[in-house]
Amino acid sequence: MSEKVTLGKLSTGVPGLDVLLGGGLTEFSFTLIAGAPGSGKTTLAHQIMFALANPERRALFFTVLGEPPLKMLRYQQQFSFFDMDKVGTSIRYVNLADDLRAGDFSGVLERIMREVEDFSPGLVFVDSFRSVVQTARSGNQGLWDLQHFIQELGSRMAMWQATTFLIGEYTQADVEANPIITVADGMVALSHNLHEDVVVRKIRVIKMRGQAHMAGSHTMRISDDGIRIYPRLLAGVPGAYSAIERDPRRIPTGVAGLDELLHGGLPQGHTILATGPTGIGKTILGTHFLSAGAERGEHGIAMYFEKHTARLHNAALIEMARAGKVSVIEPRSLALTVEELLDELAETIERTGATRVVIDSLSEIGLYLAPEFRHDLRLTVFRTLALLAGRGVSVLVTAGFEDNQPDMRFSFDNLCFLADAVLAMRFAEVEGRLCKFMTVVKVRGSAHSNELRAYRITDAGIEVEDRAVPYDRMLTGWPTPRPPRK
Known part of the structure; x- marks a missing residue:
């Protein structure tokens, strides 16, 4: 036999699981x-079942x-994926409690096969399979009976061309010592872990025969729509970096x-x-950045971690949001994961x-992250900026930083190394x-001014002086205020 067998793939209908x-x-x-x-086992099984079940593939x-x-x-x-019209026609429920009480595996197997022959399903679910295992007799004979039952069930389901799921309350140690793992083609483990009073749900694909799968634990959430999984990916667009122009066009801030700088x-x-x-004008600069894009017909995204937009008293931002020119993203949980942040963005x-994004500010993002993600804020920022760079989006990120001038540091956790350009405001x-001053510290792949410019915050926003501030002018104070520049 020279030709390879092609394995058919079914889309599970669970976001992120495929x-x-x-x-x-x-x-x-x-x-x-x-x-x-x-941990969500039954919900996961139902979400897959309702996504796949139809008159041609019954469950x-x-x-x-x-x-x-x-x-x-x-x-x-109660979940949105549930479709009552499928129950009874494409989906049938069968209770095996009475068959199990008889304590005979062969009787349970025959009952399952009778139902399969009568309904001809393409999907079979057994919940909870551990209840079946616990009815096995003790000793070697009971273990042999259980192993034989599992093997028979698996082979008969394959013969009937049914995709089978066994659901059970197993831990990793339980499964490693259980004969079921040798028979199963795949194993998906769910868990919910407590970190500083915050529960974070995880999912892990332990094995999946015949196909490459993603290793490691991945965050999942259960909402009114069911389960959503957030794979730990370096989000971006393949080949995006090779498509970056050597001399990209400039956009106004x-x-x-x-x-000018x-x-x-x-x-x-x-x-x-x-x-x-604090108070140096970082949030106002973000509003300027979004306004400049809106004037050019560009849509912007404002991601705020510091304060609610309703408390900004920023008429320009509120107006842009109401006009649909800017989308505002704000955290809704104190247990946010990096994957959820990237997914929403x-x-x-x-x-x-x-084409423009403002993130304000990195100083507060750690307050909203789940505890296990707070220890490495730099990795969170790196993955976020990689996603935006992969999509060719222009980004302004703010970070609060105490001004220790003799140290000449420009950010905490060395975040400045992750950005393409750095603006120091002091x-x-x-x-x-x-008085307030700004200077451009770096711009990757591009020349820039190294001047120190004084600026003011007026009712019209940020107004920067025309030229570098000489020392003698600093000593004479500010001139009479002039109209804001157009």
Whole structure:
């Protein structure tokens, strides 16, 4: 036989799961869904079942609990994926509790096969399979009976060309010592871990025969729509970096004096990090950046971690948001994961076609991350900026930073090394006045001014002086205020 067998793939209907599985679930496979009580096993099984079941591929769901399937249905139908029209026609529930009480594996197997012959399903689910295992007799004879039952069930399901799922409350140690793992073609483990009073749900594909799958643990959430998985990917667009122009066009930042320092504006697709202490004008600079894009017909995204937009008293930003020119993203949880952050950001970019993003600020993002992600903020920032760079989006990121001038540091955690350009914004006391100054520290692949420019924040926003501030002018104070520059 010279030709390879091609394995059919089924899309699970669970966002993110097909990515972990390497493109989908292998058709006619025998998969174990394991995890502790409350980890989401039954919900995952139902979400897959309702996505795949149809008149041509019907599903049998065996329950082996003492409670009737009605109780399970009562809770599962609260999810948006549940379709009552499929129940009874494309999906049938069967309770095996009475068969299990007889204590005979062969009787349970025959009952399953009778139902399979009668309904001709393409999908078979057994929940909870551990209840079946626990009815096995002790000793070697009981172990042999259980192994024989599992092997027979797997081979008969394959003969009937049914894709089978066994759901059970197993831990990793349980499964390694259990004969079921040698028979199963695939195993998916779910868990929920407590970190500093925050529960983070994880999913892991332990094995999946015949196809490459993503290793490691990945974050998942259960919402009204069911389960959503966030694969740990370095999000980006393949080949995006090779497509970057050697001399990209410049885009305005919305502050004319800053554009002069940048020798014509920020290179398209670059990330500029604006750092400085509180009150220096970083958030206002972000609004200028979004306004400049809106004037050119570009859609923008404002991702705020510091304060709610309603408290910004920023009429320009509020107006842009109401006009649909800017989408505002704000965290809704104190247990945010990096994958959720990237997923929402990528989805908003795809939906709106945004070409500008403001992230304000990195100093507060750690307050919203789940505890396990807080230890490496630099990795979070790196993955976020990689996603935006892969999509050719121009980004302004702010970071609060105490101004210790003699140290000449420009960010915490060495975040400035991750950005393409760095703008330092600083205070200085001049003749009893607290004055503001800015300078461009770096712009990758581009010349820029190294001047120190004074600026003011007026009712019109940020106004930068025309030229570098000489020392003697600093001592004489500010001139009479002039109209803001257009």
